[in-house]
Amino acid sequence: xxxxxxxxxxxxxxxxxxxxxxxxxxxxxxxxxxxxxxxxxxxxxxxxxxxxxxxxxxxxxxxxxxxxxxxxxxxxxxxxxxxxxxxxxxxxxxxxxxxxxxxxxxxxxxxxxxxxxxxxxxxxxxxxxxxxxxxxxxxxxxxxxxxxxxxxxxxxxxxxxxxxxxxxxxxxxxxxxxxxxxxxxxxxxxxxxxxxxxxxxxxxxxxxxxxxxxxxxxxxxxxxxxxxxxxxxxxxxxxxxxxxxxxxxxxxxxxxxxxxxxxxxxxxxxxxxxxxxxxxxxxxxxxxxxxxxxxxxxxxxxxxxxxxxxxxxxxxxxxxxxxxxxxxxxxxxxxxxxxxxxxxxxxxxxxxxxxxxxxxxxxxxxxxxxxxxxxxxxxxxxxxxxxx
Amino acid sequence: xxxxxxxxxxxxxxxxxxxxxxxxxxxxxxxxxxxxxxxxxxxxxxxxxxxxxxxxxxxxxxxxxxxxxxxxxxxxxxxxxxxxxxxxxxxxxxxxxxxxxxxxxxxxx
Numbered sequence: 001x002x003x004x005x006x007x008x009x010x011x012x013x014x015x016x017x018x019x020x021x022x023x024x025x026x027x028x029x030x031x032x033x034x035x036x037x038x039x040x041x042x043x044x045x046x047x048x049x050x051x052x053x054x055x056x057x058x059x060x061x062x063x064x065x066x067x068x069x070x071x072x073x074x075x076x077x078x079x080x081x082x083x084x085x086x087x088x089x090x091x092x093x094x095x096x097x098x099x100x101x102x103x104x105x106x107x108x109x110x111x112x113x114x115x116x117x118x119x120x121x122x123x124x125x126x127x128x129x130x131x132x133x134x135x136x137x138x139x140x141x142x143x144x145x146x147x148x149x150x151x152x153x154x155x156x157x158x159x160x161x162x163x164x165x166x167x168x169x170x171x172x173x174x175x176x177x178x179x180x181x182x183x184x185x186x187x188x189x190x191x192x193x194x195x196x197x198x199x200x201x202x203x204x205x206x207x208x209x210x211x212x213x214x215x216x217x218x219x220x221x222x223x224x225x226x227x228x229x230x231x232x233x234x235x236x237x238x239x240x241x242x243x244x245x246x247x248x249x250x251x252x253x254x255x256x257x258x259x260x261x262x263x264x265x266x267x268x269x270x271x272x273x274x275x276x277x278x279x280x281x282x283x284x285x286x287x288x289x290x291x292x293x294x295x296x297x298x299x300x301x302x303x304x305x306x307x308x309x310x311x312x313x314x315x316x317x318x319x320x321x322x323x324x325x326x327x328x329x330x331x332x333x334x335x336x337x338x339x340x341x342x343x344x345x346x347x348x349x350x351x352x353x354x355x356x357x358x359x360x361x362x363x364x365x366x367x368x369x370x371x372x373x374x375x376x377x378x379x380x381x382x383x384x385x386x387x388x
Numbered sequence: 389x390x391x392x393x394x395x396x397x398x399x400x401x402x403x404x405x406x407x408x409x410x411x412x413x414x415x416x417x418x419x420x421x422x423x424x425x426x427x428x429x430x431x432x433x434x435x436x437x438x439x440x441x442x443x444x445x446x447x448x449x450x451x452x453x454x455x456x457x458x459x460x461x462x463x464x465x466x467x468x469x470x471x472x473x474x475x476x477x478x479x480x481x482x483x484x485x486x487x488x489x490x491x492x493x494x495x496x497x
Contacts, residue, residue, distance in 0.1 A: 380441075
C-alpha cells in the first residue's frame, strides 16, 4: 500500500469507529429518559466486545483462507500471520463489525438485559456477521457469484435490520406499547448522533475504496448526495401527512446513507439523487407499515437499515456504471444477482437471530423483570440516573 | 374554589387529559416530579442483593375548579389513571383563596 492510502484508511477507520457511539446518541435520544444511559452504554459495549472478538476470532472467520465459500479458516487466529501494514484493514473492518451489532440494539431498547446483550452480541457477531462478511468480501460464495456490495449494504444493513426485526418479534413489545405514548426524550441528542453518523459515513463509504483515489472521491460525493436527498424526501413525505419533524429529517438522512452504501463505488452522483430520494420515502413507508402492524421494533433498524439496505442492494444492480455494469449500462443480470445476494443474507440473518436469541432467552433470559422495566434500565441495569 | 392536585404515573397523563377534557376541564398545570408513597418506591430483587429505588418519576397535575366540580374532577382522574397496582398515586384537594387573571386583573373568589 502507498502511504497516502494507508493514511486515508486509518483516518476512515477512526471515522467509522466514531459511528458506533454516534449511533448510541442517535438511539439514546429516541428512548425515554430512564433508559438513555442503557441505550448509549449498549452501543459502547457493542464496540468493546466486537473489538476484542474481532482480533481474536472475527477477522480470521471473515478474511481467513476461504473454506467452501462459507467461512474463513483460522489462519489469522489472534492476528497471527497478518502483516503489520494490513492492520489498517483489520481495524477498518473491525469498525464495520462493531456498528452492525450496535444497529440491532434498536430491537432491544428499554427492555433487554445487559447480560443478555453481551451473550447475544458475541454469538451474533461470530455466527452471523463474520460468515456474511466472508461471503461478500472474503472471497466467499456471494463474491464469486458477482454480487456487488461496495461498503456493506448487505453485510451491515440488511443483516442488522432484519435481525432487529426477528429479535423484536421474539422479545416482544415494551410494556405499555400501544397503550400510552412512548415519546423520544431528547431529539437534539438524536440530531447530534445523526450529525456524527453523517460525518462517519464518509469514512464508511469513501474509505471502502481502500485507496485515496478517484473511486474514493466518487464514493464521498455520492454519499453526501444520497444523505441529502434521503433527508429531504422523508421530510416532504411526512409533511404531506402533517408536520415535517426534525426526527424524520434525521431518519431520512440515515436512510439515504444506508441505501447508497452498497452502491457508493459503482454509481454516479445523479444516480445517487434517485437512490437517496427513493430511500427516504421507502423507509418512511416501511416505518408506517411497522407501526400499523403493532410491531415494536423500537428505533426502526428494520425500516431504515433493513429496507434501506435492501433497496440499496437492488439499486446497485440498476445504476452501476463505474467499475461495474448494471441494468442502465446493459447488464440486467446484475439486478438478479443483487436480489439473490440480498435475499440470502436476509434469510440467514433472520433465521440465525431467532435461534441465537432463543438460546440466550433460555439461558440468561432476554428481558428484564417488569418492575425493572418500569423503573428503567439505567437504574436497574447500571445503578445510574442520567438526569438528576 | 379548590385546587385539585393529582400525583400519578407519567404514562397515564394522556389518558387523564382526555378524560378531564371530555368532562369539560381543559385548564391545567403539569409538572414532572419525583416522589415516593407508603411503599417507599420499588425494591428490585437481584441475585444475592436488593436495590431500593425510592424516588420514582411521577407527574403532578394541578387544576383549579369551583367547589361543586371537585368530585367530577376526581372521578375523571380515578377512572382514567387507576391500574390497581401500587404507585397509582394520590389526589389532594386544597382550598384556594383567590384567582387573579394577569391579562385583565379580574379576580375570582
